[in-house]
Amino acid sequence: MNAPAAGTRRLALWLFLAALAVYNVNGREIASYDSQPTKFAARELALHGRLTLDAVVAEAPALAFRHSFQKDRDGHFRSAYSVVPSIEAAVPAWLLHRAGIVDLRAPLAPALVAALAASLLTAGGVVLAFLALTRWTGRRAALLVAVGLAFGTNLWPLSSRALWQIETVTFGMALSLYAWWRPREALGGGQVCLGALGLALAGTARLETAPMIALLLVGLASRVGLRRALPAFGIVAVAAGTIMLAQHSWFGSVLGAKLRLQETGLEAHGVTGTLSARPWEGAAGLLVSPSRGLLVFSPIALVPLIGLRASWRRSSDSGSGWWTAAALLQFAAYACYSMWWGGHTYGPRYVLDALAPLVPAAAAGMTWVAARAWRRAAGAVALAWSIAVAATGAFCYPHDSWNTNPRDIDRYHERLWQWHDPQILRAWRQGPSPQNFGLFDRAAFRRPTSQP
Numbered sequence: 001m002n003a004p005a006a007g008t009r010r011l012a013l014w015l016f017l018a019a020l021a022v023y024n025v026n027g028r029e030i031a032s033y034d035s036q037p038t039k040f041a042a043r044e045l046a047l048h049g050r051l052t053l054d055a056v057v058a059e060a061p062a063l064a065f066r067h068s069f070q071k072d073r074d075g076h077f078r079s080a081y082s083v084v085p086s087i088e089a090a091v092p093a094w095l096l097h098r099a100g101i102v103d104l105r106a107p108l109a110p111a112l113v114a115a116l117a118a119s120l121l122t123a124g125g126v127v128l129a130f131l132a133l134t135r136w137t138g139r140r141a142a143l144l145v146a147v148g149l150a151f152g153t154n155l156w157p158l159s160s161r162a163l164w165q166i167e168t169v170t171f172g173m174a175l176s177l178y179a180w181w182r183p184r185e186a187l188g189g190g191q192v193c194l195g196a197l198g199l200a201l202a203g204t205a206r207l208e209t210a211p212m213i214a215l216l217l218v219g220l221a222s223r224v225g226l227r228r229a230l231p232a233f234g235i236v237a238v239a240a241g242t243i244m245l246a247q248h249s250w251f252g253s254v255l256g257a258k259l260r261l262q263e264t265g266l267e268a269h270g271v272t273g274t275l276s277a278r279p280w281e282g283a284a285g286l287l288v289s290p291s292r293g294l295l296v297f298s299p300i301a302l303v304p305l306i307g308l309r310a311s312w313r314r315s316s317d318s319g320s321g322w323w324t325a326a327a328l329l330q331f332a333a334y335a336c337y338s339m340w341w342g343g344h345t346y347g348p349r350y351v352l353d354a355l356a357p358l359v360p361a362a363a364a365g366m367t368w369v370a371a372r373a374w375r376r377a378a379g380a381v382a383l384a385w386s387i388a389v390a391a392t393g394a395f396c397y398p399h400d401s402w403n404t405n406p407r408d409i410d411r412y413h414e415r416l417w418q419w420h421d422p423q424i425l426r427a428w429r430q431g432p433s434p435q436n437f438g439l440f441d442r443a444a445f446r447r448p449t450s451q452p
Contacts, residue, residue, distance in 0.1 A: 004131055004134060007139070008131070008134050008139060011130075011139060011143065012127050012130055012131055015126065015127055015130055015143070015146060015150075016123050016124065016126075016127045019119075019122070019123035019126050019127075019150045019151075019160075020119055020120065020123045022150075022151060022156070023119035023122065023123060023156060023160035023161070023394075024115065024116070024119055026161075026394050026395050026436050026437070027436060027437035027438060027439045027440045028111075028115070028161070028433070028435045028436055028437065028438045028439055029111040029112075029114050029115040029161060029162055029439070030157060030158070030161035030162050030346075030393075030394070030397060030398070031111065031114075031162055032162055032164065032344070032345065033066065033068065033344065034068045034080075034081065034164060035068075035114070035162045035163060035164035036063070036066070036068060036069075037053055037056075037063075037066075037068050037069050037078070037079035037080065037081065038079055038081060038085050038086050038089075038114070038163050038164050039086075039089070039110045039111065039113060039114035039163050040053055040056045040079075040110055041053060041078075041079050041083060041086035042085075042086040042087075042088075042089035042090045042093055042110070042113055042114070042117065042163065043090075043093060043104050043109065043110045043113060044056065045086060045087065045090040045093075046090040046091075046093035046094040046097060046104055046113075047097070047104050047105070051078065051079075051083050051086060052072075052076040052077060052078055053069060053076075053077040053078060053079065054076055054077050056077070057069060057077045063077075064077065067080065067260070067261060067264045067265075068080045068081065068261075070251070070257040070260060072250040072251055073249075073250065073251065073252055078250055078251075078257075080256070080257035080258075080260065080261050081164065081165065081257075082165065082204060082205045082206065082207075082243065082256075083243075083246070084168060084201065084204045084205040084243070085117075085163050085164060085165060085167065085168050085205055086163075088117060088121065088168060089113055089114065089117035089118075089163050092113065092116060092117055092120065093113040093117070096113075101445070102444070102445050103445060103446050103447055105447050106443055106444060106445055106446050106447050107443045107444075107447070107448075108438070108439060108441065108443045108444035109444060109445070111438075111439060111444070112439050112444040112445070113163075114162060114163035115160075115161060115162075115163075115439060117163050117167070118159065118160050118161060118162055118163045118164075118167040119160040119161070119167075121159075121167040121168060121170065121171040122150075122155050122159045122160040122167050122170055122171070123150070123160070124171050124174070125155075125167075125170040125171040125172075125173070125174035125175070125356060126146055126149055126150040126155070126174070127146075128171075128174040128175055128177065128178040129145075129146055129149060129174045129177060129178070129356060129359045130142050130143065130145075130146035131178055132174075132177050132178045132181045132182075132359065133145055133146065133359060133363055135181070135182060136181075136318065136360075136363055137363050137366065137367075141363070141366045141367075141370065142363075144366065144383075145303075145359065145362045145363060145366060147383070148300040148303070148362070148383055148386065149355060149356075149359070149362075151386075151387045151390060151391075152298055152300040152383055152386030152387050152390055153297075153298045153300070153301070153352070153355060153386065153390060154297065154298070154346065154347050154348055154349065154352055154390060154393065155170060155352060155355065155390075156390040156391070156393065156394050157346055157347075157390055157391075157392075157393030157394040157397060158345065158346065158347075158349060158352065158393070159352060161394065165205050165206040166206075166349070166352050166353070168201055168202065168205035168206070169201075169202045169205055169206050169209055169352075169353050170352065170353075170355070170356060171198075171201065172197075172198040172199060172200070172201030172202030172203075172205065173198060173199075173202050173209075173212075173353070173356035173357060174198070174356045174359075175194065175195070175197065175198030175201070176194075176195040176196070176197075176198030176199050176202075176216065177195075177198075177323065177356055177357070177359060177360075178194075178195075178198075179191045179192070179194040179195030179198065180192075180195040180216075180220060180319060181318060181319060181320070181323065181359075181360060182318070182319075183317050183318065184223050184224060184317060184319075187223070187224050187228075189228075189231065192220070192224070192228065192229065192231055192232050193231055193232065193235060195220070195232065196231065196232035196233075196234075196235035196236055197235060199213045199216060199217070199232075199235075199236050200235055200236050200238075200239035200240070201239075202353075203236060203239065203240060204239050204240065204242075204243040206353065207255070207258065208333070208334075208353070209330065209353055211326075211329050211330055211333045212326035212327065212329055212330040212353075212354070212357060213236065213326075215322065215325060215326045215329055216322060216323070216326050216357075217229070217232060217233060217236065218322075219319060219321075219322030219323075219325070219326075220232055220319075220322075221233075222322075223319055223322075262274060265339065266338075268343075268410055269338075269339045269343060269410045270410055270411045270412075270413065271338040271339060272338075273338055274337070274338055275336055275337070275338060276335075276336055276337065276338040276340070279332075279335045279336040280335075281340075282334065282335035282336065282337060282338075282340035283331070283332070283335035285340055285341060285416060285417075286331065286334060286335060286340055286348060286350065286351055289341070289416050289417060290416075290417065290418065290419045290422040290423075291347070291402065291409075291415070291416055291418075291422050291423040291424075292340075292341045292342070292347060292348055292416055293347075293348065294348045294351050296347075296422075296424075297347040297348055297386070297389050297390075297424070298348075298386045298389070298390070299382040299385055299386055300379075300382045300383050300385075300386040301358075301386075302365075302382060303362050303365035303366060303369060303379065303382075304327075304358040304359070304361035304362035304364075304365050305361070305365070306364075306365040306368050306369070307360075307361040307362060307363065307364030307365025307366070307367070307368065308324055308328075308361050308364075310361075310364035310365070310367070310368070311323070311324045311360045311361040311363070311364040312324055312325075318360070320360035320361070320363075320364070323357045323358070323359070323360045323361075324357070324358070324360060324361050326354075326357045327354040327357035327358045327361070328354075330353055330354045330357070331351065331354055334350040334351065334353075337350070341409065341413075341416055343403075343409075343410060344398075344403040344404070344409065344410070345403070346393040346397040346398070346423065346427075347389070347393060347423065347424075389424055392424060392427045392428060393427070395432045395433065395436060396427040396428070396430060396431065396432055396433055397427060397433065398433070399427070399430050399431065399432065399433035399434065399435075400423060400426040400427040400429075400430045401426075401430070402421075402423040402426045402427070403423075
C-alpha cells in the first residue's frame with residue numbers, strides 16, 4: 001500500500017497538533033486514585049532508572065495505605081498496575097529533563113509528565129485511526145470520524161488526562177488497526193509485525209483486553225494464513241511472557257498484584273464476585289445508564305453501531321468484520337464484569353478500550369449518515385452533544401462530586417439509574433473545577449528555590 005499523500009500527511013499533522021492542544025488546554029491532570037503510582041514510577045525511572053516507589057512513599061507516607069501502591073516480595077513499594085505506561089512516559093520525561101525544560105523534582109512535574117504522555121499517546125492513536133480511515137473513505141469523512149473519536153468521547157477527559165492504561169490501549173489498538181486494516185494483498189511482513197506490536201502494547205498495559213487481542217490474532221491468521229501470522233503470535237507471546245515474568249519476580253504471581261487488587265476491589269465496589277449474575281444489566285448500563293452509558297455521553301457512537309452490519313460484510317478483503325467482532329467481544333466481557341460502571345470516574349470508562357476497533361464500523365456508518373440531509377443534521381447534533389459532554393468532563397470533573405455525594409456510587413448502585421441527578425447535569429451545575437490550569441505554573445517546571 002502506498003504511503004499517504006502529502007495532503008493527507010499534512011492534515012494528519014494538524015489533527016495531531018489540534019488534539020494535543022485541546023487535550024491540554026485545561027492545564028491539569030485529571031488524576032484518579034489508581035493512576036498515581038504510574039506517574040510517579042515514570043518520574044523515578046526517568047530520574048533514577050528504577051521503578052520502585054520507596055522514595056515516593058517516604059515523601060508522602062499516606063500513599064502506603066492506597067491499594068494501588070503494593071509491596072513486592074523484597075519489601076519495595078511498586079505500582080499495582082502495569083509498568084508499561086510508566087516506561088512510555090519516562091521517555092518524554094527524560095528528554096524534557098535532559099533539555100532543561102522540566103525539572104522532574106518540581107512539585108507538579110509528575111502530574112505534568114502524566115498529562116503530557118497521556119495526551120501524546122491518545123492524540124497519536126487518533127491520528128493513526130485517521131490515516132487508516134483514509135484508505136477506505138474520503139479525507140472529509142475520515143476527519144469527521146477522527147474528530148468524533150478525539151473530542152466526542154471520553155478519550156478527551158479520561159484517556160488524555162491521566163497516565164494509567166486507557167491511553168496505551170488506545171494507541172496500541174490504533175497502531176494495530178493502522179497496520180492491519182488494509183487489503184489482504186497489502187499485508188506484508190512489516191505490517192504484520194507492526195500490528196502485533198500495537199496489540200502487545202495494549203495487552204501488556206491492560207490484561208483485560210486479552211479477549212479482543214486473541215480474536216484479532218485469529219482474524220489475522222484467517223486472512224493471511226497461519227504461517228505468515230506466526231510472527232504476530234510470537235511478538236504478542238514474548239511481550240506477554242516478559243511482563244508476566246517481571247510480575248512474578250516482583251509479586252510472586254504472573255498476574256502481579258492483580259489478585260490483591262481484585263480482593264480489595266470486590267469489597268470497595270459492594271459486590272461479591274468478579275462476574276455478574278446479570279450481564280444484561282451491565283450491557284444496558286454500559287450503553288444507556290444516565291451516568292455511565294456510552295450513548296448518553298457520546299451519542300456519536302451511534303454511527304459505528306449503525307455501521308456494524310455493513311462493516312461485517314466488508315470483512316473478506318479488509319478485515320473490518322474482525323475489528324467489529326473484537327469490539328463486540330470486549331463489550332460483552334465488560335458487560336459480564338460485576339463492577340461494569342468502573343468505580344469513581346466520569347461517564348463510561350471500560351468501553352473506551354473498544355473505540356479504536358469500532359473505527360471500521362464508524363466508516364461504514366458515515367456512508368449511511370451522509371446519504372440523507374436529515375441524517376447529516378442528526379449526526380451534527382449528536383457530535384455537538386458528544387463534544388460538549390466530553391468538554392464538561394475535561395473542565396468540570398471531579399468538581400461535580402457525583403460519585404460520592406449524596407452516597408458513594410460503589411455502595412449504592414441504584415444511583416447509576418437515577419435520571420433526576422445524572423452526572424452530566426451535576427457537573428454543569430457545579431461548574432469548572434478549581435484545579436483547571438494548575439499545571440500552567442512554575443511549580444510544574446521548577447523546584448522552589450528553598451528545595452534542595
